[in-house]
Amino acid sequence: MTSAAHESVTTDNETADRGTGRAIVTDTSVKATFGDDPVAGVEAMADDARVAARALGRATRAWKDRALLTIADRIEHKQDVILAANAKDLERGRVEGISEALLDRLKLDAARVVALADSLRELAALPDPVGSVVRGRTLPNGLRMRQVRVPMGVVGAIYEARPNVTVDIAGIALKSGNAVLLRGGSAAEESNRALVGIIRDSLSDVKLPMDCVQSIDEYGREGANALMAARGKVDVLIPRGGHGLIQSVVQNAKVPVIETGEGNVHLFVDASAPKDMAVKIAVNAKTHRTSTCNTTETLLMHSGFPHGAAVLAALDKAGVTLHVDERAEQLLPAGRQHLRATDEDWGTEYLSMDLAVKIVDDLDEALAHIERWTTRHTEAIVTNDLANAERFTAEIDAAAVMVNASTRFTDGQQLGLGAEIGISTQKMHARGPMGLEELTTTKWIVQGDGHIRA
Amino acid sequence: MTSAAHESVTTDNETADRGTGRAIVTDTSVKATFGDDPVAGVEAMADDARVAARALGRATRAWKDRALLTIADRIEHKQDVILAANAKDLERGRVEGISEALLDRLKLDAARVVALADSLRELAALPDPVGSVVRGRTLPNGLRMRQVRVPMGVVGAIYEARPNVTVDIAGIALKSGNAVLLRGGSAAEESNRALVGIIRDSLSDVKLPMDCVQSIDEYGREGANALMAARGKVDVLIPRGGHGLIQSVVQNAKVPVIETGEGNVHLFVDASAPKDMAVKIAVNAKTHRTSTCNTTETLLMHSGFPHGAAVLAALDKAGVTLHVDERAEQLLPAGRQHLRATDEDWGTEYLSMDLAVKIVDDLDEALAHIERWTTRHTEAIVTNDLANAERFTAEIDAAAVMVNASTRFTDGQQLGLGAEIGISTQKMHARGPMGLEELTTTKWIVQGDGHIRA
Secondary structure, three states, X not given: OOOOOHHHOOOHHHHOOOOOOOOOHHHOOHHHHHOOOHHHHHHHHHHHHHHHHHHHHOOOHXXXXXXXXXXXXXXXXXXXXXXXXXXXXXXXXXXXXXXHXXXXXXXXOHHHHHHHHHHHHHHHHOOOOOOOEEEEEEOOOOOEEEEEEEEOOEEEEEEOOOHHHHHHHHHHXXXXXXEEEEEOOHHHHHHHHHHHHHXXXXXXXXXXXXXXEEEOHHHHHHHXXXXXXXXXXXXXXXXXXXXXXXXXXXXXOOOOEOOXXXXXXXXXXXXXXXXXXXXXXHHHHHHOOOOOOOOXXXXXXXXXXXXXXXXXXXXXXXXXXXXXXHHHHOOOOOOOOOEEOOHHHHOOOOOOOEEEEEEEOOHHHHHHHHHHHOOOOEEEEEOOOHHHHHHHHHHOOOOEXXXXXXXXXOOOOOOOOOOOOEEEOOOOOOOEEEXXXXXXXXXXXXXXXEEOOO | OOOOOHHHOOXXXXXXXXXXXXXXXXXXOHHHHHOOOHHHHHHHHHHHHHHHHHHHHOOOHHHHHHHHHHHHHHHHHOHHHHHHHHHHHHHHHHHHXXXXXXXHHHOOOHHXXXXXXXXXXXXXXXXXOOOOEEEEEEOOOOOEEEEEEXXXXXXXXXXXXXXXXXXXXXXXXXXXXXXXXXXXXXXXXXXXXXXXXXXXXXXXXXXXXHHHEEEOHHHHHHHHHHHHHOEOOEXXXXXXXXXXXXXXXXXXXXXXEOOEOOOOEEEEEOOOOOHHHHHHHHHHHHHOOOOOOOOEEEEEEEOOOOOHHHHHHHHHHXXXXXXXXXXXXXXXXXXXXXXXXXXXXXXXXXXXXXXXXXEEOOHHHHHHXXXXXXXXXXXXXXXXXXXXXXXXXXXXXXXXXXXXEOHHHOOOOOOOOOOOOEEEOOOOOOOEEEOOHHHEEEEEEEEEEXXXXX
């Protein structure tokens, strides 16, 4: 936990055994180094991160990629250490009675460990956003100006108990030249400690400052609060998790935040929608992976669409629980299991096999319903009417608007942006899937020959 | 103050006299329309702004330019109304004893009114950022995706008593497709009311919603607080003014803020700096216009630079009050008037003919001093050493870094970006001069032919 720059990084552990038996770096307590006070501790760690970030910001792409590949190899090599730590988390989670769904997100196994390593290798293969010239020209007075992409500096991340997020965020931060302070959920404490230790050892191996990646988990909830308050010390804070976590960060942080991930997503089936396309997209958008933020939560169907019953039958057959309004109810076979939708349904991001269904009389009613309930994440239309497709894409105010495609495509990988750190639902800085570029800022570099203003 | 979209905007006042005698629209009280409660009033105005923004967001460039040109013409035509209102502000200001400097910023005259109109005509000549495709491609699966620039929506602005800012911000917001809620300083209340009235009349003339531009000044300080708290209703808030105003907004706002304008700017004269260039740039960077945020506030000179005395003599001759450290003191002729610099000087944005001066022994010391005191606005080096120029531009963490050019060039107009709404000193969203593009966000538009995720 020293602030050594890469030229002078301590390499004591270079000579140590890298077998599974060796103690990993963060087994040395953060509190032992920085003291018990969460505010002072987190601020000191942020200062160390700033120094580390300066060295990392000047590292070449080749150097950063070497770090990522080294981490990937070590994660595979240390699989036993990781799985042993994860087993402790799972055991504690079972004792504390956390849900099966959460346990599944928390759980690592051999295949998932390999997937973690592979995600870092994919990251290494992506281009480096740092140093790219966004725009530039020579002004009439001869000044040469260029706007160059540079790392943000120090990034904070607050997320829920998913060990893969630890590796994801650390990897994306490193590739984009940023130091990162991680606050993972306490349920994944042991897993995260093992992973952060492996990452820091690997950084040390390739002579990058270990403090590029630090965990503040030892400071618990108070540490998270200190991170949110560290304006000037942390350049941007990214919350990743459910509604409660994100809103808590957005409301309380003094540090600039990028709001991510809430998706009350609508699919509007227009009167002219081809039957097969409507069925196929509705089923995929709802059932492909229900726990994701780009899953459709409300289906709006035009009253003039003649195949509403077929769409609902297909959804029902796929196991979807339908929450229908009065008119949609009439499209169901008599006696079919269903629920009646209320305003609560229109406002709910189910993240489950539930779907709210409403019949609307025209595009205007669909647009008004969406504007009333949208979280501005993803909205979709299925239509063969060009004018309606144009109006829908122009008038919907959301990060992503789909025409004749599943809402599930709002995803960095799917859209070919590479790695994704989250999906921004705010308008400032980043909107939609955030990749490497979204963790950078720019710097104007202006060169003259003694230019002064007249 | 109706929420009418452009199709149905009231045109009652179309038939009214447009001579100087006619009552202007915002002479109808905001409180009479929205009630006395600042929170409810500002939120209702923000809702109207959202409706107006939707219509404006779909307006063509030609339409928006027509609005700008109409406002420009009317500002000139209504010069008497504007100057009469301004005279009231000036008179009240004198009674209340505000400083001559503030009175000068507040004051309008015939030439300044023409300048206001001309700035809108220049804005009309600039390209429209809305609708430009930031990136786009066809994915391997045949999905067509494009990221398109769209307006933010509703912009808030809180600024000090300068009537020209009212016109600047309203113009930039309109051109970039955003509705704006303005909170000007109370010292410019009458001037701002006249200008906002003229702008709203002009919008009505060209059949754009008047509520694209609204002033919340009647709600005073509590209105400003309500604006800062209106998360979800206001997309971005821009403070423009001094340190106190900006920090108050940054600390208190729940709405995303773009921090602007504080500039504790350094100029470093390296050992190899050509004498004439160092003298010319130092004098220009300090004295060209001292009240601006890109004015140099601290001069750092390398102890090996042989012409330090000449630089200080030139600054002294130009009327600069020097606040020097012990070694810089030795470069002054015996008996020359000066002050000794303290830590307070290193941290002060003078905005006057004062300059702090420090001698450093090498580039590292200069970089460390800057990192300690910078506001990350603009930093400059004068040098003929390529390696030092490269290190300076790489290692300084600021919105703009100048090599052999005056710090005064950090300016939207000077850098050829056109109109400027402020200079961002934060890293998120915008960094450096903010023009039209910085008031926009993006939207992903994805088109398929029934695409689903496998």
